[in-house]
Amino acid sequence: MKLVWFLNNLRASDNEALVRACEGRAPVCGLYCFDPLFFSDDRYGFPRTGTFRARFLLQSLHDLSRQLEALNIPLLIAHGDSAKFIPQLVAEHNISEIFLQREWTRDERQLIKRVGASPALQHVPLKPSYDQFLIHPDDLPFADIRDLPEVFTHFRKAVEKALPIRTPLPTPKPRPRDNLTSIRGNAQIPSLEELGLRPPIPDPRTAFPFSGGSSTGHERIQNYFWRSKNITRYKQTRNGLVGTEYSSKLSPWLANGSLSAREIYRELKDFERDVVANEDTYWLQFELLWRDYFKYISMKHGDRLFALGGIRNRQYEWDLDKEKLTAWIEGRTRYDFVNANMRELAATGWMSNRGRQNVASYWARELQQDWRAGAAWFESQLVDYDVHSNYGNWMYNSGVGNDPRDRRFDIERQATVYDPGRRYRELWLGDGT
Ligand SMILES: Cc1cc2nc3c(=O)[nH]c(=O)nc-3n(C[C@H](O)[C@H](O)[C@H](O)COP(=O)(O)OP(=O)(O)OC[C@H]3O[C@@H](n4cnc5c(N)ncnc54)[C@H](O)[C@@H]3O)c2cc1C
Numbered sequence: 001m002k003l004v005w006f007l008n009n010l011r012a013s014d015n016e017a018l019v020r021a022c023e024g025r026a027p028v029c030g031l032y033c034f035d036p037l038f039f040s041d042d043r044y045g046f047p048r049t050g051t052f053r054a055r056f057l058l059q060s061l062h063d064l065s066r067q068l069e070a071l072n073i074p075l076l077i078a079h080g081d082s083a084k085f086i087p088q089l090v091a092e093h094n095i096s097e098i099f100l101q102r103e104w105t106r107d108e109r110q111l112i113k114r115v116g117a118s119p120a121l122q123h124v125p126l127k128p129s130y131d132q133f134l135i136h137p138d139d140l141p142f143a144d145i146r147d148l149p150e151v152f153t154h155f156r157k158a159v160e161k162a163l164p165i166r167t168p169l170p171t172p173k174p175r176p177r178d179n180l181t182s183i184r185g186n187a188q189i190p191s192l193e194e195l196g197l198r199p200p201i202p203d204p205r206t207a208f209p210f211s212g213g214s215s216t217g218h219e220r221i222q223n224y225f226w227r228s229k230n231i232t233r234y235k236q237t238r239n240g241l242v243g244t245e246y247s248s249k250l251s252p253w254l255a256n257g258s259l260s261a262r263e264i265y266r267e268l269k270d271f272e273r274d275v276v277a278n279e280d281t282y283w284l285q286f287e288l289l290w291r292d293y294f295k296y297i298s299m300k301h302g303d304r305l306f307a308l309g310g311i312r313n314r315q316y317e318w319d320l321d322k323e324k325l326t327a328w329i330e331g332r333t334r335y336d337f338v339n340a341n342m343r344e345l346a347a348t349g350w351m352s353n354r355g356r357q358n359v360a361s362y363w364a365r366e367l368q369q370d371w372r373a374g375a376a377w378f379e380s381q382l383v384d385y386d387v388h389s390n391y392g393n394w395m396y397n398s399g400v401g402n403d404p405r406d407r408r409f410d411i412e413r414q415a416t417v418y419d420p421g422r423r424y425r426e427l428w429l430g431d432g433t
Contacts, residue, residue, distance in 0.1 A: 052349025063213025087120035102128035219228035294392030310400025337415035364398035
């Protein structure tokens with residue numbers, strides 16, 4: 001039997017690990033493991049996976065389990081140390097190969113290494129494949145990852161010359177019914193309470209009212225691209241702050257892999273062919289390249305992604321004041337614009353890109369507080385947390401990353417430009433405090 005160990009690739013379509021596992025006639029089984037590594041508290045005392053992302057994850061797993069069921073592939077759900085569970089499973093079910101998405105960031109890399117080091121896996125190869133990119137690493141126009149430019153524009157111009165984007169892989173055909181695995185998929189996807197989390201209180205103000213899973217992801221594409229055609233206004237609206245339509249809101253699906261970047265790109269190209277191609281539609285592609293860029297930056301710089309001096313090894317006077325951290329988290333700072341954004345994040349797990357840049361700049365550049373504490377709070381809260389985008393953007397906004405201009409935001413000015421009528425601040429602060 002072959003095993004697909006699902007990580008942040010929770011989809012049946014355009015999934016190389018699944019496609020490779022389905023070659024031949026051997027039975028295939030899927031696995032998702034709630035590993036304590038990602039479901040414990042971090043060094044600041046924040047749950048690494050907070051309730052908003054956990055809820056989105058559970059919804060994504062329910063959807064994945066249904067998709068796999070249609071392919072006659074059971075999805076096992078495990079709780080506990082992957083490095084204990086997977087070797088047991090291998091031994092009990094005569095698993096011959098394990099397919100998974102290739103990961104390289106610190107925790108993910110160590111986890112996969114620990115699993116692979118088990119004696120039970122001595123003759124059972126782990127077969128990883130890159131599946132999280134828009135542009136596959138083998139198709140980059142750089143001979144070596146060390147040649148990756150430190151400036152996004154240089155990267156973008158180099159890749160845009162050819163834009164070697166692969167066609168999404170089709171969903172595998174259903175497995176033959178006469179050759180099913182002995183494992184029955186257990187529907188034991190836990191509840192939030194079972195994960196030790198309190199379900200979020202519904203907030204009608206949320207800009208992200210969507211639930212998880214590939215199906216809802218594809219629905220969002222249908223709505224944002226084809227029905228409302230809001231994609232044709234994207235570049236003009238993308239700095240918005242209120243509501244579902246100012247940006248695509250695709251990041252949570254991309255983050256846990258229930259949508260692939262290639263699938264979104266293909267829809268975008270279809271839309272441009274059939275409806276319109278303008279600067280706004282191009283801008284979505286531009287932003288997806290930012291997403292790839294931060295992945296490549298993390299690949300190039302390895303664990304420096306989590307170092308205080310960042311990838312530039314910059315020495316600043318950093319502090320970490322608990323009271324300031326609490327005030328920032330609770331939205332009790334001197335800026336109402338920061339406060340509104342931080343309250344939105346705490347209430348919904350969402351914050352706009354404009355908001356993220358401002359609250360990060362305030363925390364790291366103005367207060368000169370350890371940027372990693374801010375990044376950890378985002379990791380805990382964001383429904384779309386993604387290790388590369390989060391730490392890459394945090395470094396960028398903290399002066400230790402890839403910002404060639406080393407910007408620090410004038411927050412009063414930003415509030416005036418982006419929330420001129422105070423609509424956003426009033427939404428989240430009510431009384432305007
Ligand atoms: C401090 C900080 C932390 C961030 N943390 C995360 C994170 O954990 N996860 C995450 O997905 N994004 C993160 N971002 C990037 C960006 O804010 C979000 O991707 C975006 O707001 C998601 O909304 P959207 O899907 O509507 O984006 P859209 O504006 O519709 O963009 C489309 C897609 O392009 C990609 N994209 C857009 N902007 C960026 C960017 N600056 N960097 C990387 N990819 C981008 C995303 O995949 C996004 O879904 C962070 C930005 C900052 C400033």
